[in-house]
């Protein structure tokens with residue numbers, strides 16, 4: 001019984017391709033009240049300091065992550081998993097892929113912002129060693145909410 005719940009889904013983490021964008025946008029608009037536009041993803045794809053990953057479950061995109069690195073500091077700019085695919089380790093695997101990649105790029109610190117109320121995402125980050133180092137007041141809109149700033153030493 002618990003084996004069925006915890007069974008590892010068949011997914012792999014790979015680089016995002018332009019053809020993934022419709023599925024990525026579907027997840028993005030469902031997950032966030034102020035979603036990124038498709039052009040934001042396209043702009044990031046052209047940058048050499050940025051890495052974009054997707055979780056590919058037998059041809060279906062079920063999650064993605066975006067990060068960028070400036071000298072030795074990186075930012076996890078976005079991560080989301082399709083609602084029906086959450087709780088199976090996909091978000092954690094995407095964060096792990098980001099951590100590996102920014103370490104390869106020479107980063108010493110990985111930062112992110114997260115809604116104060118988003119305890120699910122925070123627990124993914126805390127499990128990986130991130131800690132809360134600050135707060136940005138009223139950083140988010142729809143609804144207005146503080147961001148917690150989290151940092152991982154990589």
Ligand SMILES: CC(C)(COP(=O)(O)OP(=O)(O)OC[C@H]1O[C@@H](n2cnc3c(N)ncnc32)[C@H](O)[C@@H]1OP(=O)(O)O)[C@@H](O)C(=O)NCCC(=O)NCCS
Nearest residue numbers: 031079080081086087088089090091092114120121123124
């Ligand atoms: C945050 C998010 C990416 C996590 O993805 P996921 O695939 O569900 O994460 P995982 O399955 O890897 O979860 C890893 C751990 O986080 C914890 N966790 C995940 N979602 C949780 C929730 N809603 N409540 C409490 N804990 C949660 C679990 O304890 C899990 O640990 P376990 O493996 O020991 O059970 C996903 O919930 C999501 O897309 N949310 C909407 C978008 C979002 O908030 N993105 C983050 C913006 S900062």
